[in-house]
């Protein structure tokens with residue numbers, strides 16, 4: 373049932389932003405594990421990316437012009453700490469200018485300390501499979517707190533920990549291209565510890581800092597609604613996929629950040645007596661919901677799922693930011709509705725008692741989509757890959773439709 377069209381009104385102080393990450397937009401991040409994998413031909417080359425490293429001023433001007441009041445960047449750890457224990461003050465100054473420029477453009481600044489790409493020296497030491505990374509991350513977090521903390525409004529320690537671990541250590545599609553369930557679990561366990569230590573390290577320097585994570589969150593439904601096995605799989609997925617990480621860090625968390633992209637139908641079957649879990653991620657149900665949109669990447673996007681995810685997080689009793697939500701849509705014919713509908717469900721979730729404080733669209737600009745290279749186009753702003761020229765897409769108009777209470 374579709375509800376009558378109404379203006380989307382969000383509470384006073386609500387943040388409407390866009391999100392990016394260093395490796396995906398800056399360009400020439402040569403000192404990390406992704407760059408090395410790119411040169412080895414294991415994943416597409418990122419090269420200059422969008423040259424946001426030099427064009428940040430232009431990008432923040434666009435962000436302001438289209439009506440955003442917030443922005444999420446990540447700092448490239450490999451730029452700040454190019455070798456273990458060596459700090460690059462020029463890069464610190466660069467990020468200071470970036471953060472000051474954001475402020476000058478009226479953007480509340482959310483900063484992620486580590487978004488997938490890691491310094492090569494750390495990758496060489498085993499990355500997050502080794503507990504060494506826990507100490508290293510906390511030290512880096514403390515350094516950023518001391519040197520840039522006065523320019524950061526909201527902190528995310530890490531981005532999508534389980535997705536990172538799954539892609540790199542289980543599916544083997546991202547650096548370090550491993551296939552080990554045990555390794556995946558170790559990485560998640562170590563990232564939990566790294567978050568906790570970094571949280572404490574930042575708070576020691578800046579007790580007033582607001583620190584969260586950007587957690588991948590999925591809305592799960594049973595493929596066969598009345599099938600008990602499918603229901604169990606949904607329960608397992610929620611418990612381990614959505615809740616586990618947050619429960620472990622709940623005492624070191626000032627807000628919950630969620631990245632919402634997926635609506636997954638789950639099913640379990642025992643074909644021919646062989647016990648096998650069958651995750652039907654992308655299969656349509658016969659009675660599939662008409663409002664489910666398919667992105668260019670085939671991802672099933674379901675705005676109402678965000679409402680369910682938000683209400684489910686109420687039990688944590690923390691402010692919530694949607695740190696990412698977006699659609700790959702080259703033709704730009706779905707993006708407006710996509711954003712509108714998600715925000716409509718955010719407004720309903722707020723009325724339902726979820727303490728949602730902001731929404732960051734992924735992404736401001738088309739960028740390097742990891743193993744998918746420059747194929748998927750998520751941007752509110754189109755990038756000409758030859759000239760790197762920026763062109764605002766018509767869908768960006770939707771931002772100005774949204775009303776934030778005075």
Ligand code: FCB
Nearest residue numbers: 393531532535631734741
């Ligand atoms: C998320 C990542 C982000 C971007 C989007 C499309 O999983 O956090 O870097 O790639 O997906």
